[in-house]
Amino acid sequence: MAYKILEKEEIAPSVHRMIIDAPDIAKAAKAGQFIILRIDERGERVPLTIADFEKETGKVAIIFQEMGKSTKQLAKLSAGDFLEDFVGPLGNPADVRKLGTVILVGGGVGVAPIYPQAKAYRSAGNKVISIIGARNKDLLLLEEEMREASSELYIATDDGSKGQHGFVTDILKKILDSGEKVARVVIVGPPIMMKVGTGVASPYDVEIIVSLNSIMVDGTGMCGGCRVMVDGETKFTCIDGPEFDARKVDFVQLMNRLAMYRGEEAKAVEKYEEECRCGLH
Amino acid sequence: MEELHEEKQGKAKKERTPMPEQPAEERIKNFSEVALGYSKEDALAEASRCLSCKDPKCVEGCPVNVDIPGFIKLVSEENFEEAIEKIKATNTLPAICGRVCPQETQCEALCVLGKKGQPVAIGRLERFCADYEREKGVKDPEAMTPTGKKVAVVGSGPAGLTAAADLAKLGHKVTIFESLHKAGGVLSYGIPEFRLPKEIVRQELEYIKKLGVEVKPNYIIGRIKTLDELCDDFDAVFLGTGAGLPNFMGIEGENLNGVYSANEFLTRVNLMKAYDPEYDTMVRHGKHVLVVGGGNVAMDAARSALRLGAEEVSIVYRRGEDEMPARREEIEHAKEEGIIFRLLTNPVHILGDEKFNVTGVECIKMELGEADKSGRRSPVPVEGSEFLVPADVVVIAIGTSPNPIIFKGSEGLEQNKRGTVVADEETGATSKCGVFAGGDVVTGAATVISAMGAGKKSAKAIDEYLKEK
Ligand SMILES: Cc1cc2nc3c(=O)[nH]c(=O)nc-3n(C[C@H](O)[C@H](O)[C@H](O)COP(=O)(O)OP(=O)(O)OC[C@H]3O[C@@H](n4cnc5c(N)ncnc54)[C@H](O)[C@@H]3O)c2cc1C
Ligand code: SF4
Ligand code: FES
Numbered sequence: 001m002a003y004k005i006l007e008k009e010e011i012a013p014s015v016h017r018m019i020i021d022a023p024d025i026a027k028a029a030k031a032g033q034f035i036i037l038r039i040d041e042r043g044e045r046v047p048l049t050i051a052d053f054e055k056e057t058g059k060v061a062i063i064f065q066e067m068g069k070s071t072k073q074l075a076k077l078s079a080g081d082f083l084e085d086f087v088g089p090l091g092n093p094a095d096v097r098k099l100g101t102v103i104l105v106g107g108g109v110g111v112a113p114i115y116p117q118a119k120a121y122r123s124a125g126n127k128v129i130s131i132i133g134a135r136n137k138d139l140l141l142l143e144e145e146m147r148e149a150s151s152e153l154y155i156a157t158d159d160g161s162k163g164q165h166g167f168v169t170d171i172l173k174k175i176l177d178s179g180e181k182v183a184r185v186v187i188v189g190p191p192i193m194m195k196v197g198t199g200v201a202s203p204y205d206v207e208i209i210v211s212l213n214s215i216m217v218d219g220t221g222m223c224g225g226c227r228v229m230v231d232g233e234t235k236f237t238c239i240d241g242p243e244f245d246a247r248k249v250d251f252v253q254l255m256n257r258l259a260m261y262r263g264e265e266a267k268a269v270e271k272y273e274e275e276c277r278c279g280l281h
Numbered sequence: 282m283e284e285l286h287e288e289k290q291g292k293a294k295k296e297r298t299p300m301p302e303q304p305a306e307e308r309i310k311n312f313s314e315v316a317l318g319y320s321k322e323d324a325l326a327e328a329s330r331c332l333s334c335k336d337p338k339c340v341e342g343c344p345v346n347v348d349i350p351g352f353i354k355l356v357s358e359e360n361f362e363e364a365i366e367k368i369k370a371t372n373t374l375p376a377i378c379g380r381v382c383p384q385e386t387q388c389e390a391l392c393v394l395g396k397k398g399q400p401v402a403i404g405r406l407e408r409f410c411a412d413y414e415r416e417k418g419v420k421d422p423e424a425m426t427p428t429g430k431k432v433a434v435v436g437s438g439p440a441g442l443t444a445a446a447d448l449a450k451l452g453h454k455v456t457i458f459e460s461l462h463k464a465g466g467v468l469s470y471g472i473p474e475f476r477l478p479k480e481i482v483r484q485e486l487e488y489i490k491k492l493g494v495e496v497k498p499n500y501i502i503g504r505i506k507t508l509d510e511l512c513d514d515f516d517a518v519f520l521g522t523g524a525g526l527p528n529f530m531g532i533e534g535e536n537l538n539g540v541y542s543a544n545e546f547l548t549r550v551n552l553m554k555a556y557d558p559e560y561d562t563m564v565r566h567g568k569h570v571l572v573v574g575g576g577n578v579a580m581d582a583a584r585s586a587l588r589l590g591a592e593e594v595s596i597v598y599r600r601g602e603d604e605m606p607a608r609r610e611e612i613e614h615a616k617e618e619g620i621i622f623r624l625l626t627n628p629v630h631i632l633g634d635e636k637f638n639v640t641g642v643e644c645i646k647m648e649l650g651e652a653d654k655s656g657r658r659s660p661v662p663v664e665g666s667e668f669l670v671p672a673d674v675v676v677i678a679i680g681t682s683p684n685p686i687i688f689k690g691s692e693g694l695e696q697n698k699r700g701t702v703v704a705d706e707e708t709g710a711t712s713k714c715g716v717f718a719g720g721d722v723v724t725g726a727a728t729v730i731s732a733m734g735a736g737k738k739s740a741k742a743i744d745e746y747l748k749e750k
Contacts, residue, residue, distance in 0.1 A: 028505045038462060044561045045462075045553070069561060085462040087499035217553075220460050220501060221684050222525045223545035227536055234529060234536060239686060253536060256637035260538045261563040268561065 003037075003086035006059060008079050012139050014066040015109060016075050017051065023058030025050075025088045031120035032094025032113075032211065032243060035062065036219045038085035039077070044070045047216045049113035049188075050089060060088075063112035063141065069268040090219040091242045094211070098125040099183035103175060104150070105131045105168050105197055110189025111141040113211060117186060118149035127151045129182075131171045137162035168193070169200045176204045184209060187246065191258060195251035208246035212237045215260060229253050297399040298327040305617040309587050312474045312556055315614055316380070319409040321359075328357035330394065331401045338391035339403060345371045345734045349388060349403055356406055365410040372407075373443045374733055376415060376481050379408025381472060381577075382730050385609045415484060422492050428452040430747045433515040435502045435687065438466020439729045440720025441521030442489055443736030444743070448519075449492035451744050456515075457494060460501040460686075463552060466523055468729070470552040471544070473581050475588070476611075479551075501686060508691035508716070516750060517715045517743045520702060521736060524681045524721035530573070534631030535677070539565050539639035543578045543678035550585045567674025570594045571642050573628055574678030575605035576726075580612065582676040583620045595621035595670065597628055599647050599660045625649075625660060629667065631675060641671040683722045701725050709739030710746075717743055 007019040025035060034049045052061035066072045077083075094117050102121045106114035111132045122128045130150035134140040135158045147153045154171045155163025164171060168189075176182060184207040187197040194210045201208045214226035214237040226237035229250035235241065301317040302308075308315050319327065331353040339349045348367055355364035368375045384390075384404035392400030430453045434445045437459040445455045463469050465482045490496060502508060502522075511518050527542035529535050546564065549555045553562035570586040572579050575598035583594045596615070598605060601624050605612060616622070623644065630643040646666035649658040683700045695703040695712035702711055702718045709717040719735025721727055 024500070024505050042554075042560045044563070085499050087460070087462065087501065089504055090501075217545055217548055218461065220504075220525075220686055222527070223548055224527045224529065224542040225545045227529075229536060234531075253637075257536065257538060259637070264563045268563075 002082040002084060005077055005079055005081050005083065008077065011063070012134075012141055014075070015063065015139070015141060016066075017061060017063045018074075018077075020060050020062065020083065020086055021058060022060045022086050022088075025086070026053045026058045026060050027055050029053040029060065029089040030093030031096060031116040033089035033091050034219070034242065035060065035086060035088030036090060036216065037062075037074075037083050037087075039070065039073055040084045043073070043084065045085075045217055045219075046070050046074070047090070047213070047219060049211075049213075050116065051112040052116055060086075063109060065109045068265045069272040072269065072272060087219070091238055092240075094120065094186075094243055095209075096120040096124050101127040101129065101180060101182045103129045103131065103172065103182055103185045105172055105185065105187040105189070105193075106146075107133045107168050107189030107193040108135075108139070109141065110193070111146065113188045114186065115142050115145055115149060117188075118146060122149060122151070126183075129175060130154070131156065131168045131175075133157060133163075133168035135159065167196070169197045172197060173200045176201060176206065182206050185246075186211070191251055191255045194246065194249075195255075198246040198249070198251070202247055209243050210246040210249060211242045212244060212249070212254060213242070213258075214238075214254065215258060228257070295398045297330075297402050298323045298405075300402075300405055305614075305619070308475065309584075309618050312588055314478050315475050316610075318412055319405055324356055324406060324409040325359070327402050327406055328353050331357070332393065334393060338393060339388040339401070342388040342391040344387065344728075344730045345737065347371050347388075347407070352410065353401065353403070353406055356410065361410055361413045365414045368407055368410055371737075372730075372733070373446055373737070374439060374485060374729070375407050376411035377439070377468060377477060377485065378730050378733070379404050379406075379411055380477050380481075381608070383608045383728060387730070415481070419484070419488060422450070422488070425450060425452040425493070427454065428747070430454065430516045430750075431456070431514075432517045432519065432743060432747075433458060433511045434519045434521060435508075435511070436466060436521035436523055436720075436722070437464035437486075437496065438521055438523050438720060438732060439468065440523070440722075440732035440736040440739075441466065441519065442485065443733045444519045444521060444717075444719065444740045445494045445736075446489050446492055447737055447740030448743060449489070449494045451740070453744070453747065455494045457496045458500040458502050458511075459496065459498045461552070462498050464496050464498060466521075470548045471578070471581070473547065473551050473585050475584065476581065503686040503689035503691075507689065508687060508694065508713075512713070512715055516747055517717065519709070519736070519739055519743060520687065520711070520716065520718040520722055521720045521732070522684060522687050522722045523732075524683045524701070524726045526682045526684045526700075527677070528680045528682060529677055530628065530679060532628060532630055534633055534639070537631055537633040537639040537675075538637050539567070539673055540631060540675045540677065541565075543572075543574070543582045543676050544681065546582050546676045547578070547585065550589070556585075556589055564589070565674050566590050567672070568592050569670075569672045570674045570676065571628075571670055571672040572596050572676045572678055574598065574680075575600065575607060576678065576680075577607045577611055579676075579678040580607045580615050580620075582678050584611075584615055584618060586674065586676065587618055587620065591674075593621065594619075595623050597623045597626050597642070597644060597670070599625065599627040601625060601649075623670070627660070627662065629662075632669075639672060639675055641669050642675060643667055643669055681721075681726050683725070687722075699725060707738060708742035709735060710742060715746070717746075
């Protein structure tokens, strides 16, 4: 099997958007779900959230940041190239219903997964307040798209180069303090941001949902590599999630488990970059 | 002269022809097949031991009733072509079954020679015939007259592959849907290369494709399409989705880094070839590895860990060696390779360091208690016998359950408490019209041959169902 890359664009430094021709997945996909891809026979299985999809054209968009060896290699591909495997939609769809006001918080590449959710919550009849952030203005993703998809959009950058100087969680707190009746807060991004965001929102009478990004192999419940502790019980992110009630998630364990292969990953990147310098790739 | 000849033959009959193998000290450094296969001479010598019983007990022990004395006689006549034909009349995957079937509890358990001495090495002869055929080149199947009926097969393990092959031979148009990127089920992701070379699985798949079967990998039923939608698109559906959801023990420390389910560990090593530096797959190469369980899965995980370079690998099992469900041969091979067996032992608690890495397992000694109603003596912990086994990788191989993903978004498929699908033993018919099921998804984790047998029965039943439809 091979899946064609239809478009590729660098939307921020080292952050890329790719559009893949995957009609079966596009037809079945819902906001909040993810895919797993493999670049070639020797590649890892890489999970990525579905950033957008179009049933009519069969297109599925993914957005990724160059981090490990696989994403660096992925970034080298262009429109017209093929991926060996592209499987999905995986995970349970986001629980999108008409609730009233929903705050969506996305940080870094975590903005990509909240974009389809913003659209879905909006078309379900909710008031969607989105808060997006990044380290600086160059790294801020999907500002225009998010503005269009949301009822209100707030921006935070760590260095103040755009929007509010500070973190998305600061804005979250401000909105929750403003007395506006909010039904749900959805937070997607680096685990530390989800943990802090959950801490900020917890004292308020509001539902808090996070979408977890565990290490995965199959994405179908077969390996248990994606296990997380939720409410004192072991759950599999890929079949029980990826969305969970944030108040019940053991974020420390999540972060620890995500660090499992950090050493190996660093070595793989080093080896790959060395090979690139030697013109092997 | 006469006497001498008889004596020689008599002696030959007593002793089984040994299987040529890679020596233990060599093979623990590679992932190549351990058992090298009989030569023609070995096969002839072994075949000559068979008594061609009038009422062959061995056949009763075979879940698909291969005509064992029949094929062995053909082997002894050096008619290997017909011998393999005879096996394939009832066993679709002989190269695989000859390697992984638990013969010692099936055909070979009942062989009359086993009463006084060693039974005929039926599995090794089966493998020899299948390998002979493969080396010579398998004939392409003849074209069938299409019936115009479409059947969906979900899952490409032995159950699905067999059902698909048989249905295609009857002229039905078969599509296999497989959630992983590679077909074969446990044969591809679970059983290691050193026991079942993936080239054999690949060739079986090639053959099935030549029968006109379409294989769609990366296609998850329950996610891309529901079972209900499949029922609308196809005239019948066969579910061979296996029992792929790993069970954990629920003890403290089980989520520490370095603790794997056997499925994850073996998938990384086998399917994704973590042992090959050319592949990007990550897996922890432990120095001290502890595997929990006593089945084939535990043996495979332990022996894989050893081949990844572990200094010490031990298997922790709560009962005794005789109760171990693994194939005898795998237990023997594991011992030869230096795997430590900690029997009548159970893990109680997994320990880790401040970086969340596993450092060891606290175990407790077990003893066999009073016999229960079924007469089985279950192990009970010996108080105060706790001890620590240092480990930087722990693999949990205590069983699996059916994967619930297939049931998502569809209705009317009856399951029992353990999550398995309720299906008729003879036909595989389920509570849902036009849906048949077989293999581990019905029985819970079992064997390749029972999955294959179920696929065969269902193919026949589906064919009849389609005729009546
Ligand atoms: C490590 C290991 C070693 C073993 N060793 C032996 C041995 O030596 N001898 C022996 O006889 N048995 C052995 N077994 C058991 C044997 O492999 C199984 O009993 C047998 O493979 C079951 O076959 P199956 O076709 O029912 O399922 P499987 O082989 O499990 O195949 C099921 C397939 O269905 C796919 N699937 C599941 N859900 C979906 C879905 N929703 N959509 C699409 N596809 C889906 C899965 O990805 C999988 O490929 C071993 C098992 C393991 C794990
Ligand atoms: S029982 Fe043993 S000796 Fe008799 S036919 Fe079977 S394999 Fe041959
Ligand atoms: S990724 Fe394997 S069980 Fe979730």
